[in-house]
Amino acid sequence: MSERYQVPIGVEIATQWAWRLLVIGGAGLAVIWLLRYFSEISVPIAIALLGTALTAGAVNWLQDRGLPRLLSTFIVVIFMLVAFFGMLTLVGQQLSTQATQLRANVVDGISEVQRWAETGPLHLTDSQLKGWVDRAKESISSSDTSILTQAGEVGSTVTHLVAGFFIALFASFFFLYDGKRIWSWVVALFPRAARDKVDSSGHTAWTSLTAFVRATVLVAFTDAVGIALGAWLLGVPLTLAIGVLVFLGAFIPIIGALLSGMVAVLVALVSQGPLTALFMLLVVIAVQQLESHVLQPFLMGRLVAVHPLAIILAIGAGVTVAGVVGALIAVPLAACLNGIVHHLVASAKEYQDEPEPDVPLEPPESAGR
Incomplete structure (x- = not known):
């Protein structure tokens, strides 16, 4: 009767660690794939959790001052919307009033770089450089029509962003208003x-x-x-x-x-x-x-x-x-x-x-x- 082949103890321990790590890695990849596949939901939910963590204390503070939980949540959510759209309005106003001058400065800067490249120590005279610079200047000084045409090509992405915004908004509201009961339901799913x-x-x-x-x-x-x-x-x-x-x-x-x-x-x-x-x-x-x-x-x-x-x-x-x-x-x-x-x-x-x-x-x- 032949003796049983003995596996070295180091190999046996390494094998046990290896298959467990493979299972953990496979489970992690599966979770990542699911989150990416449902990114239109998972990303807004994650952003809503961040916003809820920031503003939950304000809701509790208003509730401690005698306001109903529902009214406190409405006030905080409206304040978040006002702050968000207020920042966008300020940025949009500055861009609309100063973008034209900035665009002209960029074109002038490109011209200065071109003159320096031709007359400076580099002494570049290649016509390809001039053509590339001219195309860059034309692209920067392009009309609003071409910009709108390019924006229309990403309409699907804008739609996803709008949908994600409303998902994050409603999720934030319910996390703030009914977060404890939602968490109790999640805990009840476990043994x-x-x-x-x-x-x-x-x-x-x-x-x-x-x-x-x-x-x-x-x-x-x-x-x-x-x-x-x-x-x-x-x-x-x-x-x-x-x-x-x-x-x-x-x-x-x-x-x-x-x-x-x-x-x-x-x-x-x-x-x-x-x-x-x-x-x-x-x-x-x-x-x-x-x-x-x-x-x-x-x-x-x-x-x-x-x-x-x-x-x-x-x-x-x-x-x-x-x-x-x-x-x-x-x-x-x-x-x-x-x-x-x-x-x-x-x-x-x-x-x-x-x-x-x-x-x-x-x-x-x-x-x-």
Whole structure:
């Protein structure tokens, strides 16, 4: 009888880890595929959760002052709409009043670059360069008709955005008004033995998400005010539009405000010249240093406690999966997962540290029995 072939213990352990990791990875890919397939629903729901985390405290505050929950929710939602459309109105007004002058500055800037390339140290005389520059100038100074024609080609995308906006709006309203009952229904879907852990983990994740959103709003507001104020002092056009762009971009930590600040530098370059653009760049760098060394450690570090490396990896994964929207959602998702992991680890440690109850010893039986 031949001896049974023995698998080395290292290979056996590696195999057990491998198939479990494959199952976890497959489940994760399935979830990501479902979220992307239903992105017209999942993305507005995620945005609604972010908005709810930001404004739920206001609804509770109004309710504590004696207003009904329904009326409090209506007031907060209307305030959110007014703030959102107010920012869009300010940006649209600035674009309509200053876009023509900015367009002319861009065309003049391209002409200056062309003259420098031909008469400067490069001595470029290739006709292809001139043709490319002329096409760029023609594209920038094109009529509104061509712009409207291009906008008509993305009508489907606009329709999806409008539908997503209303889904996010209604979801935010019901999350604010009836969020506790919705969460109770979600918890009831789990097995009875796991409901307590699911409920406590959900509350922990919600606390982390609320802290993240509120801290991000403070950081974004500071970035927007700092960069917009610098642009205004330097005489850069589209100041309010730049501020709104920086505010929205700051919701992607570390890189969002920097990239949107580069737009301010570009506008300063084409409107005021390289010297103003250099000063604008210094303003953006100063604001970023303030965010990195003061705001992020004191707000994000204390309230969310997510390592900067984890934030970078989360942003990269979010961009890979869902582009800009993925980068927006990835960091709060990482904050929630971080809070849940810490909560479950702490719960398990408390359970292990609990002393075992003393069991009284039974008296020995008498020898006569």
